[in-house]
Amino acid sequence: MRRFSLWLRGKPLVADSMLAVALVLVDLATIGHKRNLLVYLVFAVIVPVPVIFRRKYPRTSAAVLLALAIVSTVVSRLIGEDLQVTALVAVGIALYTLVAYVGRREGLIYLVGLVVDAALTDLLLRESVLMTVAFLTLFYALCWTLAEFLGARHAYDTEVAARLAVADYDRERGAHEAVSAERTRIARELHDIVAHAVSVIVVQADGAKFALRSDPDAAEQALGTIAATGRDALRELRRTVVLLRTEHAPEQLPQHGTAGLAKVVQMMRSAGLAVELEMTGELDDVAPEVSLGVHRIVQESLTNTFRHAGPAPKAWVRVHRRDADILVEVSDLGHGAGPLVDAAPEPDLAVRNGIAGSGLGLVGMRERVAVLGGALEAGRRPEGGWRVRAAIPLVREVAE
Template sequence: MRRFSLWLRGKPTVADSMLAAILFMLEVFAFAASDDRPPWVQLFMGFLVCVPIVWRRRYPRAAAGAILLVSITVTFVSYSLGDVDAEHPALLALAVALYTLVAYVDRQTAAVYAVGLVVDSALSIWLLDQRVIEIGLYSALIYALSWITAEFLGARRAYDEEVAARLAVADYDRDRRAEDAVAAERTRIARELHDVVAHAVSVMIVQADGASYAMTKNPAVAKQALTNIASTGREALAELRRTVSLLRTEPAVDDMPQHGTAGLARVVDMMRSAGLPVELELTGELDDISPAVSLGIHRLVQESLTNVLRHAGERPRAKVRVRRREVDVLVEITDNGNATEKFTLGSGNGLLGMRERVAVLHGTLEAGRQTDGSWRVTAELPLQLED
């Protein structure tokens, strides 16, 4: 049963079709149980009330309007046929429509729709000579219950979505940190590889020069030098094989991070989903700069927005400006000034990592509290990296 419920959650049209079918079956039962069988047109009107339910979540406004229009039509049809006692259980679709507007659209639209429901109930009481207290209280109770239920479930759904978004940010941040750790390890291995090759080649060059000089005057020394060259070469080859074996597993192309404007937009969208409003301003061509600078920009924005989300207090907001200039790229991330002292109580590794990354790119970084209380990170990254 639970598996079926989870399956239905991913297919709203199927679930709504089942709801429409249930309402229509209630209409059929009411039609069959009536002593004085009402005209078949009444059953057809009940069917028309149920049909829009199928698309209530895909087109909530149109579906709600159609249900209300059919309900008013049912009132006029019953009045014209003189069938004032006709029962239409399918009119519960009105409450379903009100619930849908509150939960999936907004309260203002739902309030306008509630006015339409009052008009519909008033027409029914007036034309069909129904009792005001009984019909009015019953309708008010049903509609109020629908509104309260929608408010509760809507708040719960919004909370679940925010939690899911924050979990996505946490997973993304974890993957980023893992990727940074791998990159740091690769840098360490690269330095070790450089040291191994530089040391071995330097020794081999010196030994080769000595062997060349002693070849004619002292063959024994030349032979020993050649032996040293061979030994050094074997040791260097063993070290190279050991080091390169750590680098054989390369990430797939599809798993590589997406940088440039698309990558920045992706990070901003993820932060917005987690509840952090972000204003993104991109100036100049940012997709044709070097991969190293592009990655640096991406990481600066990512780390700064993560810090804002974590430490910027209640109702945080952020603005990201990336501007390409003649010789460098200006990156500026600013929050809205709601930061608390908790901002400065982190580990400091994020800011340290940003400084190290900017230093590698031969850029400059400034980060700190502004006079208006906001926190600003400003970096200038040169477009041409120095050798």
């Protein structure tokens, strides 16, 4: 039963269709007491139909139900019999849906419409005013209260899910950064092995060439050194290649460009961080390493704001492509720590700058921007909060 309930939660059309069918069956059970069976049957079948789409099209569904309620009152007056279609309780369901899924403002407007419908019913059918007012007040108050409760629970669940998604995202990012750092270390080791071995071999080969005729023993010794150096280098290369072959971390780079930036910003918004994003210029045709650098700077800066900027933080992200570079600026109104200093930082400064914890923080951003040939500035804003500003060249000169 629990599995079926969880399955229905993800299929609102199916659940609402079952509710509509239940309303029809209730009306069919009492149809024998009606004089105008055909009219009653038509309303009993038509009224529950908007309930099926109440969560997919809440405003339209609510408006149609209110219109059907008014038409039912007018028809009851014309045929001289109060139809009393049980399915008309769906107007209360519509009120609940508007408050829970759309907003209180729409719910209040709809409640005014229901009051007008109740007044019209009393005017045309001359029912007991006191009884009608008491019943409708209790019924609509119950619908509104239930919507407030479930709406708050739904918002809480959504926020928790968003925060869990951010936490998972942080863990995946940390794992990816750890793998990248390890691969960078292996790359440095490979460079050291190859550069050292080749340098020794070249020098010894030149020496052996000149000593081949004049000093055969020296030439032989140089050749032995070349062979030994080559064997050592080959052994080290094999060891390093084994490390690379046993690395099973998947190569899943983030989606770059405008789509990737929008995804990061939307994720932070879902978690409760107010973010404004401004992108100007063509950002989707830059080099992959530049695009990745922009993505990582925005990602790390917003994560730092989300973690350390205090209650109700707000951030602004500006990515502007200029003639020769891309300007990335992320600022916030938080009360986090100040810029990185040369002296030993305070604990909160260490957290803000990524020295403590698992992230690379500003240190990693500085290294990434430096590799791309750019410059990064980070620190407190005069008006309060924190700013990270980076300029990344579109064309990077590789130093020999």
